[in-house]
Amino acid sequence: MMFSILLLIFVPKSEAKTGSLLTGTYDPNSTALINERRDIQEIDVLRQIINQETLICLAVVKDVKAVVDDVSSVKRSMESTVTIVSSLQPALNTLKRQVDFLIRDNTLAQNVKSLKSHVDILLIQDKISAQKIENLERRVDTLSKDNALQQTVDTLKTRVNSLSRKQRRKNKKIVMICEKTIQETEQKFNRNIAEIYELLKNRTLQIVKKGSKITDCKDHYLQGQTQSGVYEIYPFHNESQVSVYCDMETEGGGWTAIQKRVSGSVSFNRTWAEYKNGFGTPNDSYWIGNDVIHQLTKRSNSSLYVSITLQNGRPLYEFYLQFSVSDEKDNYKLFLGGPATGTLGDSMLDTGYPNYSDLSGMSFSSPDKDNDRWSGNCAAFYGKGGGWWFNRCHGAFLNGPWSSAYWYRAWYPTIQRESMVTETMMLIRRH
Template sequence: MMFSFLFLLFMPIPQVRTGSLLTGTYDPNSTALINERRDIKEIDVLRQIINQETLIRVAVVKDVRAVVDDVRSVKRSMASSETMVSTLQQTLESLKSQVDSLNRDNTLAQKVEVLQRQVYTLRQTKTLKKRVETLERQVNTLSQDNALQRKVETLQRKVDSLTEEQTREIKNWQEKNQEIEQKFNRNIAEVYELLNNRTLETIKKDLKLYVDCKHHCLQGQTQSGVYRISPFGNESQIDVYCDMVTEGGGWTAIQKRVSGSESFDRTLAEYKNGFGNANDSYWIGNDTIHQLTKGRNSSLYVSITIKNGTTFYELYQEFSINDEADNYSLFLGGPATGTLGDSMLKTGDSNKDLSGMSFTTPDRDNDRYSIGIGNCAARPRSRGGWWFNWCSYAFLNGPWYPAVWQKPWYPTVESGLTVKGTMMLIRRH
């Protein structure tokens, strides 16, 4: 490409004939004139070509100069690369010399061998230590076994050292034991002989202890009436009324009133031990109530029969009282259901709620009535023991007709004058 540009640059320019124009003759139709005109046009074209060639020459010169500069730059780079190659060759030769020197130096190899021997020695030492620890454990075990053996030997010597007198004493005890056993067998035979005429069922009945009325019910009793129970054990049997019909039966009456034969205007000591007759009217006793309900979940069933024959009731799911040291305080829990309405637990007046209250009697004021006003249990219309708060809306131990008994169960039963009978029944869950 560059050589083509040079050829055009030096190519000769054709000569233009101008004679006819300079002679002064002018014929527009003459062949000479036409040729001259054609030559002029060719001259113009050649001029344009020359101009373009000039421009091309300038460009080519620039390109050549650039190529020359590139060649010079490449030469400089090649010179620098040759220098670097020379430096690298020198460095490589130096490294080779160092390697040769290291190969000739055996000190490093000797150090490596020494370290290897030390590692081997350490490994052997560690193994030896483990063996020593194992031997120590075995020695300790043998020592313990040896101590135990010595103890066994000591005990054996003690056994061997028993005298003939001690041996005779042991023999005497064995003979006495045989005599006691023979006497016991004779007594058993006598008992069987005495009981020969009694049936097995009679014996079981005599020996059976019934804790409460539910116990009787579980043994098949279905008739309501007076039964004997032993809440404290066989030595303290008491008679109580058992309801075997209500809510499936098994209810023990802790309070029963069917007449005015028993006054409930009693001292704390009388309420503690109980009073009355289970066939008519009675209070079972605060100690007995505590014994029947402690450690057990029990329910309370209250019933009031009025003189027209209607009976109202209220059932509380939780009931118990504490012991005398805690003034026989009452615990009562719901839900409460029935036809009497809840007049003990949630009355709508916190001064009338009875759960948590201590037992109060005319001679023992444990209620919360205002100081200086008096004792709820000693008021004329409410004389009798009860778990009073600031008195109450429920009170089943009031004075019997013809005396005035106020609020047996307010508001369902407002006056004791209408009451025919009451009962408080408990049953363990």
């Protein structure tokens, strides 16, 4: 653009010179004409200079464009290189960490050096051992040729074997003596244990005989009764006896059954008075009576053992360490303490629903006397008559209608269907 402007500036001047020639005023020696020639020459020089500068500028522009293209190419190469380096950076970092770890871990090099030293030592020792073995072999070869020495060796072997047989016989004799001594000691120990057991048994019988009449099944057991069955007890310390079923086999024996059911022949849909005094027969099904339960548990701490037998004959149980029942004035309130252990699962003490089915601290209810926390009467709900300790209402109810759909939650959730049950027992034993 600059060169075009310069050309436009000089062109009018040359045209002026030409015009003067055309007008007829041309004088070759005139000063003006001389000046015009000089100006024309200068314009020609300037044109040549301008043309040269234009060519130089075009060349420079071409070179600059080439440089720009080269720079762009280098930039693209650099961007590609940066991308490759970025992709390789995690691997480079991992390698760097490994190299740093190897540089820091001089222990490996030291261990290798130590192992190499040990190997060198072992090689030397192996060489020495091989030399010793070779020397011993030569000595053995030499000694084997000496018959007298061989005879001596044989003699020594014979003597060693003889001494070995004697020692074995002696050891055997010692072992027999020890075994005999141990056997005699065991027999003596067993006799002493039997004598001590007999003395304790006699002492227990004397203690029981010195007291009043037998009050529970544990007294029968202490007197030597080991057969389960129906026995007579005197829980009120007078002539009034009560027939009960005694379990002399479960968990050491001496358990008094306060509830027992083996069939539906005995209805448990009873009144408050019947649950107070007891009903049924111990040979089949019965409730011992709330007054008797109170008498049996007021004198000392007692445990409760609940047993349920299924149709397939499998027995399940739950054991409660503490069990007692208050008197009638307190509505025969139940006190139950754990820990509860067994195969039935706890459905009375700590059921997970304390305001609904935990029974410890609950009063006894019957179809004709409502003492539960529910607005209705759990003992008479929908014809499911039966006395029990209810909350709102229960998760365990062993006195419901036997093996029927109305027997609701006999022992929830272990017993899902009451028709699965063939026998129930509630056993107590004083500590």
